[in-house]
Amino acid sequence: MSDTLRDRSRAPRPARFSRLQRSLHWLMAVAVIAMLFIGVGMVSTVSPAYVPLLTTHRTLGIAILVLAVLRLAVRAARGTPPLPVDLPRPMKIAAKLSHVALYGLMIMMPLIGWAMVSSAGNPVLLLGGVQLPPILPANGAMHAALWKAHAALAFCFFALILLHLAAGLFHGLLRRDGVFESMAPVSSERRREAPVMSESATRSRRSDDSA
Numbered sequence: 001m002s003d004t005l006r007d008r009s010r011a012p013r014p015a016r017f018s019r020l021q022r023s024l025h026w027l028m029a030v031a032v033i034a035m036l037f038i039g040v041g042m043v044s045t046v047s048p049a050y051v052p053l054l055t056t057h058r059t060l061g062i063a064i065l066v067l068a069v070l071r072l073a074v075r076a077a078r079g080t081p082p083l084p085v086d087l088p089r090p091m092k093i094a095a096k097l098s099h100v101a102l103y104g105l106m107i108m109m110p111l112i113g114w115a116m117v118s119s120a121g122n123p124v125l126l127l128g129g130v131q132l133p134p135i136l137p138a139n140g141a142m143h144a145a146l147w148k149a150h151a152a153l154a155f156c157f158f159a160l161i162l163l164h165l166a167a168g169l170f171h172g173l174l175r176r177d178g179v180f181e182s183m184a185p186v187s188s189e190r191r192r193e194a195p196v197m198s199e200s201a202t203r204s205r206r207s208d209d210s211a
């Protein structure tokens with residue numbers, strides 16, 4: 001391990017994600033899941049609900065983009081709790097890669113949506129009459145490609161969220177290694193009692209409830 005990495009691993013890190021990080025995580029989880037359902041709902045409807053659904057979809061999508069950037073800034077400032085030391089290396093790599101992909105999708109999906117509406121030559125109208133500037137010139141071929149990318153990535157997003165949910169439950173219910181508690185919205189009573197499982201796995205994640 002390089003000196004820089006060793007120094008970073010020795011640096012003090014919070015045992016749980018901060019309260020702000022946890023709040024953003026759960027707020028955005030609800031928003032992203034709502035977006036997937038609103039998206040599928042609006043493309044499958046022929047009713048007048050299409051227009052308000054699309055306006056809500058654009059607005060919530062742009063809010064997700066703003067919150068994702070804020071969340072990455074908070075993450076850079078506050079850091080993350082280390083994964084349990086006894087977590088097998090392939091699982092650590094999978095966790096990190098899946099988090100990169102989740103952040104990537106939380107940023108790419110809204111940008112592709114915004115670019116898609118722009119390239120269709122349509123105004124990017126949000127709730128409250130707010131209008132965003134186009135980020136691409138009108139271009140039919142580009143619009144078709146972005147439409148396909150938006151739909152395909154939405155599918156990947158959904159699949160990744162299911163995997164992430166399964167991983168979260170695996171940590172929380174089977175492995176009980178403190179990973180789920182590190183992101184749980186509120187601290188459970190069990191966390192306040194003496195830990196009963198492997199010290200090495202849980203030490204770094206259990207001890208505080210930092211704000």
Ligand code: HEM
Pocket residue numbers: 032035036037038039040042043057058059060061062064105106109110111112113114116117124150151154157
């Ligand atoms: C996290 C952000 C987003 C998610 C998860 C998301 C998800 C989706 C989904 C699931 C669909 C339906 C795809 C299909 O079944 O064909 C869709 C369609 C669409 N989305 Fe998004 N979207 C996001 C952000 C945005 C943004 C920011 C905009 C525009 C500013 C946007 C504009 C559209 C449009 C125009 C459609 C197609 C509507 C149609 O063909 O009738 N999306 N989106």
Ligand code: HEM
Pocket residue numbers: 025028029030032033075080083095099102103106161164165166167168169171179180181182183184
């Ligand atoms: C749309 C839904 C969701 C998205 C986009 C999402 C996204 C993320 C991201 C990006 C991280 C990494 C945080 C960081 O390192 O800064 C994370 C961590 C985490 N998420 Fe989610 N999440 C979602 C839903 C859920 C659900 C439903 C659960 C419940 C099982 C969950 C449990 C966790 C846990 C336990 C962590 C901490 C993992 C660790 O430290 O390695 N997430 N989530």
